[in-house]
Amino acid sequence: MTDINLLYTIKEKLNAKRRDKTKSFLLALPILLVFAITAIMYISYVMQTSTYEEKRIAIEVDQNTVAQINEIKTEITDLQDLKIIYESLKNANGSISQITLFDDLKLLFPEGVFILSYTVNDQGDCTMSGEADDEESVAYLINNLKTYKSFYQIEVSSITVNEEGKSSFSLTFKIEGESNGA
Numbered sequence: 109m110t111d112i113n114l115l116y117t118i119k120e121k122l123n124a125k126r127r128d129k130t131k132s133f134l135l136a137l138p139i140l141l142v143f144a145i146t147a148i149m150y151i152s153y154v155m156q157t158s159t160y161e162e163k164r165i166a167i168e169v170d171q172n173t174v175a176q177i178n179e180i181k182t183e184i185t186d187l188q189d190l191k192i193i194y195e196s197l198k199n200a201n202g203s204i205s206q207i208t209l210f211d212d213l214k215l216l217f218p219e220g221v222f223i224l225s226y227t228v229n230d231q232g233d234c235t236m237s238g239e240a241d242d243e244e245s246v247a248y249l250i251n252n253l254k255t256y257k258s259f260y261q262i263e264v265s266s267i268t269v270n271e272e273g274k275s276s277f278s279l280t281f282k283i284e285g286e287s288n289g290a
Contacts, residue, residue: 216252221245232283235265240275243267250279258284 194210217223220241228234240246246267253259265278 212256212258216249216256218245218248218252221249228283233280234283235278235280237276237278240277242273243269243275246275246277253279253281260284 218240221238222240223236223238225238226234226236240249250262250264253262259281262279262281265280267275267277269275
């Protein structure tokens with residue numbers, strides 16, 4: 109008679125199943141590690157990309173703010189220049205008539221037309237140069253000057269258009285009442 113140890117056979121089968129599970133787990137472990145590392149790298153990339161995008165947007169906002177500040181600074185400088193011109197006109201020969209005249213003159217200027225320089229002599233001759241957004245604005249200014257009662261003999265010395273389409277102009281005209289010192 110042969111002794112058969114059934115417990116040993118069952119134990120051996122259980123151990124073989126455990127070894128198979130362990131082998132399967134050990135084979136799956138590197139795959140899981142590669143997947144986990146890939147997931148971590150992807151999440152890191154997404155976070156860096158979103159941080160980069162947020163910084164880029166913040167820089168764009170800062171650049172826009174700087175541009176707006178520079179525009180405001182330019183406007184302030186222009187207003188300060190106008191104030192200086194106003195004060196010099198007010199103090200020149202004590203003539204309030206020029207101030208009143210140029211206060212009226214600014215109402216005749218269409219939007220986008222700017223005086224760069226002007227001179228007025230004792231005879232009432234005025235020479236003015238400036239810039240405008242386009243030639244139509246210069247024509248509108250000339251028409252306004254012609255319809256105003258205090259200006260006459262209005263002549264266009266020059267009009268030039270640069271490559272950006274902006275117009276530079278030079279005008280001469282006489283101011284009524286300036287020749288008699290009024």
